[in-house]
Amino acid sequence: MPFHVLTAEFVHESNTFTKGETGLQAFRDGTLDYGQTAVDRFGDVNSELAGFLDAAREGGWRVTHTVTAHANPGARVSREAFDHIAGVICDAAKANRDTLDGILLGLHGSMVPTFCEDGEGELLARLRAIVGPDLPIAVTLDLHAMATPAMIEKAQIFVSYKTYPHVDMRLTGLHAGRLLHPAMHGAVRPATLRAHRPMLDEANAGRTDVPDTRALYDRARAHEAEPGILAVSVNAGFSEADIEEMGPTVLVTYDAAADGAADRARAIAESLADTIWNQRDRVANRFLTPEAAAAIALDFDAAAGPLVIADYADNPGAGAYGDATALLKALLDAGATGGAFAPMIDPEAAAELHRHKLGDTVTLEVGGKNDPTLGGGPLQLIGTVMHLSDGTYTGDGPILGGITHSYGPTAVFRTGGIDVLVVTIPDQMLDLQQVRTFGIEPARLRFLVVKSMQHFRAAFEPVSAGVIVCDSGALATPQAHLRPYRRVRRPVWPLERDGF
Template identity: 80%
Template sequence: MPFHVLTGSFVHESNTFKKGETTLQDFRDAVLDEGQVAIDRFGDVNDELAGFLDAGREAGWRITHTVSAHANPGAPVSRAAFDHIAAIICDAAAEQRATLDGILLSLHGSMVPAFCEDGEGELLARLREVVGPDLPVAVTLDLHAMVTPAMVERAQILVSYKTYPHVDMRETGRHAGRLLDAAMRGAVRPATLRAHRPMLDEANAGRTDVPETAALYARARAHEAEPGILAVSVNAGFSEADITEMGPTVLVTHDLGAETRAREIAEALADTIWDQRGHVFNDFLTPAAAAAEARDFDAAKGPLVIADYADNPGAGAYGDATALLDALLKAGATGGAFAPMIDPAAAAELHRHKVGETVTLDLGGKRDPAFGGGPMRLTGEIVHLSDGTYTGDGPILGGITHSFGPTAVFRVQGIDILVVTLNEQMLDLQQVRAFGIEPARLRFLVVKSMQHFRAAFEPIAGRVIVCDTGALATPQAHLRPYTRVRRPVWPLDRTGFAPSR
């Protein structure tokens, strides 16, 4: 008889400093697909589910897929949303319990529900109540997971991405699936251990284009070739989620008998993370400095790409900070684009008009003006209107269709501003090209993203610079009011640390 495996995906990266909650509607606006609908959408793209299916085909499993649920990073997940999605997975496990041989889940690792600090640990606890303590459970995690002791106690196998920008989702799913198959066959008896360091996150947030950080992942891959070492995961952490157990971790999933070597590997990698804690690679420009570069840039070899790092919706920032746009307009920078400005009210107002009309409105800065600037009163021309649908063609979103919701391109003083309704960071060139903005014709392009933009936008850029606009995801962590994290913690504290081991 083939092994019967239950699969599911429940992904959210929660910014605990963001106002409000992430609701069930937010999941519906992004991804909330059950069963075959999810398989049809994600079964042959760069997604963990595709990797699960790859592993299942190799081994001849019978797969029951429950749900693929993914909301864009944002405020803590509401209890109603968490309970609803968790119930889809747990109810299916209860219904199929008599025939289940294993469970394979795609999670994030930094989900914070409104009612607890550890969404993944809570989901796994509910599952264990259904299936008992021994059924093999394998989990994939984002590289920015904040892995808690509860998570490693409740899943025998954990495998995280090894790239940032994340381009190895399918590969990670396949890796976890193969380990689950070996566990179900009795070829291995896996367990996972965890090493943690008192930091908000790894110095470069896990960037695999930074040599020192990339070396951590190269070491992890090399260790996976050792006898008994099944998976080595280096998790950078997520500094925008304030929980007790936040910070970078190293996980080693190992076979029975390899625990001592696994502990050596985990602690050595964690020691390196700690030793490199002050080695920050990015040069963060002020809005005024970035705007001056944009005004004067020679785009003969491609546009200047400016990352609005601090207003990255992918880190739960609001995506409506105006500090950089204000600086660009004051500097007289022209021939550029700004993407996106997440402002549902402005998008709706623009959709009450027609292409070619001149409109005056308040744009951006409406969610929390203290982070990144308040609303700007602007007059401009509508040059494009759309329902916001696009299909990615790059390394991260290739073949996947998403929507910004009602979307407009609003031209103000020679800058095309992509005004959108739904929350999303810049990951793919189609997020601008689908709306008539061609990067090759620009002097500069602002993208609200920290790092993921590089996979698609860096190859077409003449140069890339990074700007700190003081928005919610600012690298100046002291501007956020941490109350839960265990102290001392780097870089909020510089003294008082015990030896790393």
């Protein structure tokens, strides 16, 4: 009889400094698909679910998929949203517990609900109360997970991404599934241990295009070939989530039935964690002010492609509001033309532009409406409506290839020689189709601003002639001391630089 495996994806990266809550509508705006609908949409793209299904085909399992839920990073997840989505998963576990052989979960590892600090630990605790202590549970995590002791206590198998930009989601799901299979057979007895260091996050937030950081993941892969070592996960952490257990971790999943595996797992975990600590001041990015970035854009030679400017601090993918104006203002003040700015997340401005028609000249208040102290207040601009759309696009790059999302009502507003992509629903720049769909072609630009920290590199760096990174002073600024941390254990690097 084939193994019966329950699967689910419940993903959110919670910025505890962002105002408001991430409710059910935010998941509907992102992804909230149930059962076969989710399988049809994500079963053959670069997703953990696709990897789970690859493992199911290899192992001949029967799969019950419950839900795929993703919301853009942002404020803490509301109790309503958490209880609804966790309830779908737990109700399915109750309904099938007499036949289940294992559970596979695609989680993030940095979900913070409004009522606790550890959404993944809470979900796993609820599942354990239903299925008992022994049923094998395998979990995939984002590379930016804050893996807590409670999570490690409630599941046996953990596998995290090993790339940033994240391009290995399907492979990670397959890896987890391939470890679950022998666990269900009883051929291995998986367990996971955790090493942690007192830092907000790894020096380069897990960037695998930086040699010092990439070497951590190369070592992790090499260790996975050792006898008794099943998975080695290096989690960079997420510095925008202020919780007691925040910080980088190393998780090693090993076969507890193999002689010496536990001791070897501990040695591997502590050695990698020590390296993270010893490299804590080796930051690769050079963060430019908006004025310095604008000066470079002004005279950039785009013969070989545009200059890509990453608005690092206003990254919606880290829970920032995506409406900071400091960089756009600097570009306009400098007289930089022939560029584009994507996206400006401003539902009010998008709605106003949709009250006009193509070619209209419009006076518009743009951006800076969530918190003008973070990256600049609203700009009063005059420009032309160049494009109007419902915001739907289908990715074709290494992260979003084949996946359809929507920005909601979307417009391109040309002002001062810059095309501003004004959108309604938050998202960061991951894929060229997020601009090309709306008539913005990078090859025709002198410069392109993307609101993203690192993921943009997978699709945009190959078509650029240069990349620079700007700290616009928005919510995800690399200047962590500007955020009011209250929950993290102190001392912690880099808020404190001694006392360790």
